[in-house]
Amino acid sequence: MQDNSSIAGIYGQGIGGFLERDFRFDSSESQIVGNPSGFSTDDWSTTVWNVNDWNEIRATVIGNPPTVKTWINGFTANEYVGSGNVLMPPSGFIALQVHEGNQFPKGSKVRFRNIRVKALTTDLDPPSAPTNLMIE
Numbered sequence: 001m002q003d004n005s006s007i008a009g010i011y012g013q014g015i016g017g018f019l020e021r022d023f024r025f026d027s028s029e030s031q032i033v034g035n036p037s038g039f040s041t042d043d044w045s046t047t048v049w050n051v052n053d054w055n056e057i058r059a060t061v062i063g064n065p066p067t068v069k070t071w072i073n074g075f076t077a078n079e080y081v082g083s084g085n086v087l088m089p090p091s092g093f094i095a096l097q098v099h100e101g102n103q104f105p106k107g108s109k110v111r112f113r114n115i116r117v118k119a120l121t122t123d124l125d126p127p128s129a130p131t132n133l134m135i136e
Contacts, residue, residue, distance in 0.1 A: 007049075008057050008070035008077035013095070015088055020068070020080040038076025048075050054113070062120060064088050 009021035023034030023041065032044045039048050049055060049072065058071040065082030082088075094117065098110045 008059070008072050010059075010068045010070060010078050010080045012080070012086065014092060015066075015082075015086050020078050022078050036075075036077060037079065038071070048072055060120065061088070 006021045006024045009019060011019050021034070023032045023036040025031065026033050032041050034041065045051065056071075056073050057077075059068065061068050063082075065084060065086050066080070066088050067082065068078075068080040070077040070079075096112055096115070
């Protein structure tokens with residue numbers, strides 16, 4: 001994992017170029033630094049992130065100015081609340097992005113599956129996180 005990289009960050013391409021991320025990777029996939037809102041940094045590699053299995057990333061974009069939320073395996077990862085002068089255009093794109101770097105182990109792969117996009121007609125409840133984790 002590259003130093004200073006992140007997962008489920010929110011980047012406002014075309015609407016100001018903001019970057020919202022509450023945590024980042026230090027020098028390995030098992031170590032994060034920062035202040036994630038939905039879990040403890042100590043729980044990252046044992047409870048939140050599945051190192052040897054698929055992980056679920058979920059995002060919602062509601063309103064304009066937008067409120068954007070992301071989750072990793074049911075845990076809140078990031079939230080961006082837009083202001084009055086940062087409006088979303090009427091159409092655009094969604095990006096899944098991986099930056100190539102020299103710190104990925106040789107032969108590493110990034111795969112995506114079951115990608116779905118749908119219009120929200122009502123408020124969406126956040127995904128449920130495991131109940132065996134206490135967040136203080």
